[in-house]
Amino acid sequence: MSFSCGFVGLPNVGKSTLFNALCKGGAEAANFPFCTIEPNTGIVPVPDERLQVLSDLEHSGRIVPSTLKFIDIAGLVKGASQGQGLGNQFLGHIRSVDAIAHVVRLFDDPDVVHVDAEPDPVNDLEVIMTELMLADLDVLEKRRDRAHKLARSNDADAKLELELVKEMAAQLGEGKIPTYDKDNPKVAALVKSFELLTLMPAFVCANTDEETFKNFDANPKAKHLAEYAAQHGLEVVPVCAKLEDELGQLEPEDAAMFMEEIGIRETGLNRVIKTGYRLLDYITFFTAGPMESRAWTVTRGTPAPQAAGKIHTDLCRGFIRMETVSYEDLVAAGGWTKAQAAGKLRIEGKDYLIQDGDVIHVRFSV
Secondary structure, three states: OOEEEEEEOOOOOOHHHHHHHHHOOOOOOOOOOOOOOOOEEEEEEOOOHHHHHHHHHHOOOEEEOOEEEEEEOOOOOOOHHHOOOOHHHHHHHHHOOOEEEEEEEEOOOOOOOOOOOOOOHHHHHHHHHHHHHHHHHHHHHHHHHHHHHHHOOOOHHHHHHHHHHHHHHHHHHOOOOOOOOOOOHHHHHHHHHHOOHHHOOEEEEEEEOHHHHHOHHHOHHHHHHHHHHHHOOOOEEEEOHHHHHHHHOOOHHHHHHHHHHHOOOOOHHHHHHHHHHHHHOEEEEEEEOOOEEEEEEEEOOOEHHHHHHHHOHHHHHOEEEEEEEEHHHHHHHOOHHHHHHOOOOEEEOOOOEOOOOEEEEEEEOO
């Protein structure tokens, strides 16, 4: 299972350049609006140091990491919600991803023309959020008309929907991300059916120059952006496309040395992946043996049979039990066999919820 992250932003903020740097996707990157029309897709491995450790312990023949799918969506412009630019086609592409990375420009380059005379990351984000809110308002207005007709016949569900639509539309009208009672299953199901863009998991990806990336918290524009993003419940993740491109061309050891030389601890790609996983509440479990060590991604709270089904549908259908050892216990013991001998192996049934770092073996019968 790989999760998909869509890059959304105004034209010429560096979306396609960033896309290419992160996943070497070969998307066309040029100095004019709507260079990207159809979404470009790239797959990147999710870094996880635990995989190499497991592979060494179990003498695995290969390592198979989880993957992340980046989708470079065409540039958004003012009026997209009303059909400007690529309009509805653009909005439809956003709805197809798991999480949104709102790309804003935090670098100065006279050779790259911005849609506004002076690049302003806060203005970039404001335009994006306004267009998404307007698109959501349009969705809610259509739902309100339908719910209003049904509510006349004393349909309880229609009355609830009408009330909910009015509340959320009012919040959007005030420039706020809609809130609702997430603990109410009926309300949560209704809101999910609305498919509102502003309620999708999202964060801000600030495309910076190298100096700003290294000293992001000290940059005045970055501080202003972080303050504005926080008003919409959005986290800001700095990424330098130029630096990511350079790192991507180096061997892992050389890349680590280069990062140490310039004083950075973590790549922008790693930050983006970690942020996406956290927003979507994803965790990683492992299978490890002589053939391969592999990482698997599931949503937190996934029962053991469904987690096993990620490996193969037969494992879910014929699930009997799961043999499990935590990554920490397995490493401390020195491998699966030694962990079993030390009594660290647990037998879990169908009600067990898979935990991050679980190393598993599934018993099944079909």
